Amino acid sequence: MLNVAIIGPGLVGGALIEQLAAHLQSPRFAGLPIAVVGLINSKKMAVSEAPFAASDLGDWKSRILGSAAPDADLAQFADRLAKLASPSVVVDCTSSDAVAELYPQWLAKGLHIATPNKKAFSNDLSLFRRIQELSGSPQGPSVYHEATVGAGLPVLSTLSDLVRTGDRIVKIEGIFSGTLSYLFNNFSAPGATQKFSECVAVAKASGYTEPDPRDDLNGMDVARKVAILGRVAGYGLGTDTLAIENIVPEALRGVASADEFMSRLPEFDDHFAQLNGEALATGSVLRYVGCVDGASAQGSVKLTRYPLDHPFASLKGSDNIIAFTTERFPNPLIVQGAGAGAAVTAFGIFSDLIKICERFGAGTK
Amino acid sequence: MLNVAIIGPGLVGGALIEQLAAHLQSPRFAGLPIAVVGLINSKKMAVSEAPFAASDLGDWKSRILGSAAPDADLAQFADRLAKLASPSVVVDCTSSDAVAELYPQWLAKGLHIATPNKKAFSNDLSLFRRIQELSGSPQGPSVYHEATVGAGLPVLSTLSDLVRTGDRIVKIEGIFSGTLSYLFNNFSAPGATQKFSECVAVAKASGYTEPDPRDDLNGMDVARKVAILGRVAGYGLGTDTLAIENIVPEALRGVASADEFMSRLPEFDDHFAQLNGEALATGSVLRYVGCVDGASAQGSVKLTRYPLDHPFASLKGSDNIIAFTTERFPNPLIVQGAGAGAAVTAFGIFSDLIKICERFGAGTK
Incomplete structure (x- = not known):
């Protein structure tokens, strides 16, 4: 028992x-x-x-x-x-x-x-x-x-099996935040018309974000998951040693309230539209990903472009996705699906x- | 020990x-x-x-x-x-x-x-x-x-976890044959120009098929996997109770040798081209899939159309993919990657x- x-x-x-x-x-x-x-x-x-x-x-x-x-x-x-x-x-x-x-x-x-x-x-x-x-x-x-x-999702059990059976990790890459998955799946897609601040407002109203959306956009939640993956892979990663791209505009990081942040976010719609336009012009979309690099045993969290036929580009809703590229899986082993919810x-x-x-x-x- | x-x-x-x-x-x-x-x-x-x-x-x-x-x-x-x-x-x-x-x-x-x-x-x-x-x-x-x-790939362990923790299986659907994955990923894609018989010939020459490719195209290998998935899900499936679409043209099923089969397969290129053309005309591609239906506790193996933004449509090489649609995962939990090889x-x-x-x-x- x-x-x-x-x-x-x-x-x-x-x-x-x-x-x-x-x-x-x-x-x-x-x-x-x-x-x-x-x-x-x-x-x-x-x-x-x-x-x-x-x-x-x-x-x-x-x-x-x-x-x-x-x-x-x-x-x-x-x-x-x-x-x-x-x-x-x-x-x-x-x-x-x-x-x-x-x-x-x-x-x-x-x-x-x-x-x-x-x-x-x-x-x-x-x-x-x-x-x-x-x-x-x-x-x-x-x-x-x-x-x-x-x-x-069978993420850590899969990683643990790969490592314990002696596979060599080349790269672990994924979209680990349901919130940021939802935001960029909607904002960065061919034909999408919503401004970035509008996407954030809808996500917040739907309860998909933290009470202060900066707690999602600063990348710390994703960084924690990257640290966990890195540690299960055998590397001594911590959130303090990762390269984290905080996508909260610098001018809004010190703003006191979530309300003020939300009301001023439209000032930066042009900035996000430009990044998005540049990606789409090359046949790519923007996704906010966490990454563990096997060779350097380092991790990062960043906004990255993926071509339209990449599995990260066709992600739907607020799904998570993770791709393990290893010696045995040069085409990555991929797991995707709902990564949040009771x-x-x-x-x-x-x-x-x-x-x-x-x-x-x-x-x- | x-x-x-x-x-x-x-x-x-x-x-x-x-x-x-x-x-x-x-x-x-x-x-x-x-x-x-x-x-x-x-x-x-x-x-x-x-x-x-x-x-x-x-x-x-x-x-x-x-x-x-x-x-x-x-x-x-x-x-x-x-x-x-x-x-x-x-x-x-x-x-x-x-x-x-x-x-x-x-x-x-x-x-x-x-x-x-x-x-x-x-x-x-x-x-x-x-x-x-x-x-x-x-x-x-x-x-x-x-x-x-x-x-x-973590397929059966995932299914077993879903079932044992009380999730309700709606549908299990996947591409379970590396050979048939390779064939249709190459044959049925926007802009692809190879005839079906040419795709089979290349796959055979590359060692991706059984010595007689009819042993892949008849669906029995996929049917075995569907039976296994069905049984792990708790249903009494057998290859004899599945609806299996054998895509070996009827006229070639009784042909004595693999060589004769290969030499006569081009006679049926128009048939496969038509199926493919009809799929592509509706923005879809053809994939050879196995399926377990939870409501009826029945299984099937068949050639099916998937829209271009479906994860099955963007599969590469000879990868396998499996999608578990359940009560807890209405957007399916998906696992993909190499499903064959030593x-x-x-x-x-x-x-x-x-x-x-x-x-x-x-x-x-």
Whole structure:
């Protein structure tokens, strides 16, 4: 039996609970011994010796984390999980730096970790290396974080397989931000007529951007994903060592509010129109990509041109795409699809849980 | 320690031995306890208590399966592997029906199986079901066959993750034959001028087709892959229940030799030119695809039109591509890249070996 405990049941954690609850009741789930035994949000927590019933998970807000539940205490939560008889996995569905800092303590207690939280894998290299050391043995504990890049798309598992079987990475290149995918798929296409500021305004109104769109356009989210890919490939990358092209116009970086940024962005429509026109004139489109170069072991984040028959040029909606060019795949191995959203992110975590369950779920600690 | 034994070290098996030998000597391999202990071809065999050294694997023809080695006997080979102290995996690199029939016996002895051989997963449904039953427990033994569809591309692992986490399959659609990918990528493209028979002749001369190209054009290889995908998705598909469009012209199906087929194929160039012209006139191209429909749980293999901005239309060379349309991925999750060739097929098997090693390699039997 593998015990699962979820931290931060918000959008993604809630979707994961739904998927797990559905499957506790499905015959397809038979044979995969997973039990949900812990839940904690910012206020309340619950850890149970007996697995939560699917019906309780379906209404966890009142039936598991209701007013009678003990107050949240992350240290106690981890201690109680570590004392259970079967192996336990902590699923960190927060995006918190502070929670990520706790991973080494949890691993030292023998707890497995599965998470879409990018912080532990893209902040200080020293934290990442401690986590690697503590999870490097075949006997466990293990750390899985497929959903930190491309949500549920098989990105990190594929990269890990390539590297561990001895392929040589030539280049990893991709569109890793659903927001920037959407923006440039719409702005930079033959016949497209929307101005750049209009595209950003539509994306913001549709909820595709961060509250301040500069948090997308500055490239930091993409840089985190590039750092993660580079680290899984075996290179000591950090967001501080990457060449990052921040496409927020310099004059607007210091502007105080998102509203003021949005109202002044049209001043720079001519700038983006010129870049776009130059690309289209050569039969290309603009895409905002992250790149890891195997030869130099360096990474970058930048606005780049791709010819119209390139797979990046025909991307639709807010899809992600990633191309692995290697010794064995001189024509790249490509994965594409939805790289953001609660259901597909939860799918990525659930896939990690299956792997942990298959490796460790049959045994005792 | 996971013991690996390889049956049929030809092109693919040879590439796998190379990859395993390279990694026994690489620091990246540390921590993954894999040992190669058995080799058998049609004449000789060897099973060793002590792992073969990387240097012996580098020259296995003379140093492991040389004239002093015992004569090949597959039953003895399996028996000896089953008696080793650590778990063992048999890697079937043949394409033999007879070898595939032995899988249930091996599983009953506790041997794991990893293979690119499609037969056990696309022949009689009864054989497949026996294999499923014998490998269905978390304690093992296990069967992995990623390389039976799309070689090393993460196709079956992705499908399995989708299904096991409870996603609903709407449609699985793809170009699964490197040969037919190459033929139609070249024949059916805006501005392409080669006649169909010329494309086939070039593909044959380049070694991309079977000795008799009708063995590609009849759709049976694609049908096997569709059956495998359908079965992994949970449907009882067989090549006998699929709607298969055989594109060998009817008049040439009974022709005795491949040479006569090739010499008469130009008689049908007008037929293919017409199909192609009709597609191009509507802004589409022709692609030979396999399809599994989730709602009906049925499969098909057919020549189909795709608009120019569809990912299948911009495929290059002999790449494979597969699109999973599901409840969670209404815009499909797509995987593409080389789906044939010794190195990438061996990569697919090696990735399976890592999974078996992670699940069972740390324990004893």
